[in-house]
């Protein structure tokens with residue numbers, strides 16, 4: 609199947625700063641894909657090149673098979689980008705902005721779809737409000753709406769939930785998830801790694817303009833050397849001999865035991881019961897995408 613986005617050997621430098629160095633990336637149609645990396649890793653530069661707004665020094669990019677330079681119009685029709693920066697013309701209302709945006713894509717009579725997006729993004733009460741009267745979170749919803757006016761098959765969201773309250777974040781993700789289920793390819797950059805872990809089926813991690821990890825979310829977490837563990841505060845603060853081989857650490861009154869399967873927790877509880885040791889506190893620890901991220905950023909030298 610034709611990839612939604614194909615990035616081949618893309619490099620981009622700004623003077624001495626190389627924002628991207630030889631990026632190769634294929635995002636499949638229908639994926640919910642996360643592009644992660646610390647500040648300055650090159651995520652926004654890559655998005656800007658995919659959107660045809662920044663020229664790469666070398667390499668090629670296509671969206672739904674359309675080269676973003678030589679077939680700019682088709683590529684642009686296939687893509688909706690929710691940018692990180694909140695930039696608007698303050699003199700228009702929400703609805704006007706969305707109709708004007710439709711006009712940029714040559715779409716007339718887009719009122720029904722615009723009203724549907726407005727409703728789905730909980731903007732109905734603000735549809736006729738001036739952009740300058742909107743809060744930051746509301747403006748971000750309008751940015752999402754703007755990216756959707758032409759029903760693009762591929763949607764890129766650059767930190768869409770920065771500065772957004774919990775309720776909107778949930779409703780925004782419900783909407784985006786539904787778009788993905790309806791066949792839209794979604795690419796997301798975020799610093800909220802729990803969001804990426806919950807939503808995305810594949811992840812690329814960028815560091816200093818290079819891809820340092822690319823895999824399914826589950827594989828990435830599964831490959832981590834540190835596995836599951838259970839942390840316990842015990843009374844008395846001592847461990848039965850049978851559990852010594854599992855001990856990873858014992859500091860500040862907390863003992864940490866390595867477990868390979870959750871069934872082992874039952875054995876640990878039973879050993880503690882037999883030794884008349886009371887459990888005051890218990891936490892199950894399992895690696896997550898944040899552990900992968902920290903591990904990759906620490907260990908992938910350039």
Ligand SMILES: Nc1ncnc2c1ncn2[C@@H]1O[C@H](COP(=O)(O)OP(=O)(O)OP(=O)(O)O)[C@@H](O)[C@H]1O
Pocket residue numbers: 622625626627645646647648649650651652653654
């Ligand atoms: N127009 C520009 N002129 C000069 N340097 C730039 C320009 N755009 C980006 N850079 C530099 O390129 C590097 C990558 O920046 P980019 O904005 O792509 O990172 P990012 O991963 O999106 O970061 P963040 O998470 O902070 O948004 C940084 O060192 C940045 O300073």
